[in-house]
Amino acid sequence: QKEVEQDPGPLSVPEGAIVSLNCTYSNSAFQYFMWYRQYSRKGPELLMYTYSSGNKEDGRFTAQVDKSSKYISLFIRDSQPSDSATYLCATTANSGGSNYKLTFGKGTLLTVNP
Amino acid sequence: GAVVSQHPSRVICKSGTSVKIECRSLDFQATTMFWYRQFPKQSLMLMATSNEGSKATYEQGVEKDKFLINHASLTLSTLTVTSAHPEDSSFYICSARQSSGANVLTFGAGSRLTVL
Numbered sequence: 301q302k303e304v305e306q307d308p309g310p311l312s313v314p315e316g317a318i319v320s321l322n323c324t325y326s327n328s329a330f331q332y333f334m335w336y337r338q339y340s341r342k343g344p345e346l347l348m349y350t351y352s353s354g355n356k357e358d359g360r361f362t363a364q365v366d367k368s369s370k371y372i373s374l375f376i377r378d379s380q381p382s383d384s385a386t387y388l389c390a391t392t393a394n395s396g397g398s399n400y401k402l403t404f405g406k407g408t409l410l411t412v413n414p
Numbered sequence: 415g416a417v418v419s420q421h422p423s424r425v426i427c428k429s430g431t432s433v434k435i436e437c438r439s440l441d442f443q444a445t446t447m448f449w450y451r452q453f454p455k456q457s458l459m460l461m462a463t464s465n466e467g468s469k470a471t472y473e474q475g476v477e478k479d480k481f482l483i484n485h486a487s488l489t490l491s492t493l494t495v496t497s498a499h500p501e502d503s504s505f506y507i508c509s510a511r512q513s514s515g516a517n518v519l520t521f522g523a524g525s526r527l528t529v530l
Binding site: 306308334336341342343344345346349388400401402404405406407 | 418420446448455456457458460463505507509511518519520521522523524526
């Protein structure tokens with residue numbers, strides 16, 4: 301079993317739809333959870349960062365973490381064509397230091413159709 | 415915000431040649447930089463952790479003699495793919511963590527290497 305599982309999609313939605321992206325993880329030591337957005341041929345950019353279970357909201361984006369079920373989600377409200385990208389979940393057990401290491405999901409390709 | 419610059423963005427080379435990719439943190443110091451490789455439709459795979467002033471730490475299965483990493487200053491790390499072969503063709507992405515101890519990584523825009 302991979303440490304982080306993410307459905308690669310592709311996921312296609314109409315403009316304005318609510319998008320739900322999900323990952324599961326197997327290592328209970330993971331404590332920090334991130335969502336990155338990656339446009340084609342570009343490096344990932346950080347969208348959301350959470351530490352504990354619960355919800356974190358930033359504009360149209362909401363990150364949700366459920367440590368009991370090892371399940372993380374990203375919700376996008378009022379999706380826009382500019383949201384079309386690959387979304388990667390990432391997690392780590394370390395808060396920092398030289399052994400800081402992120403484990404990524406495979407990424408979900410999202411297309412928002414105008 | 416923190417910016418990481420990566421150069422070149424695209425490089426095409428002949429089999430057997432070496433290619434150097436630079437990763438710079440533009441507005442912050444980075445004691446640690448990370449090099450990832452991403453094949454099409456695959457996730458980012460960590461290759462090595464680059465530590466300023468010391469040897470890089472390589473992930474299992476990554477040949478340290480093939481992928482040479484140098485982190486000579488707090489703002490620059492380089493990855494040299496030596497004697498490149500077509501199977502080394504990939505998207506190489508660097509990232510940096512600020513020395514202040516932030517828990518997130520800032521990524522470069524990536525370098526697409528094509529080995530003919």
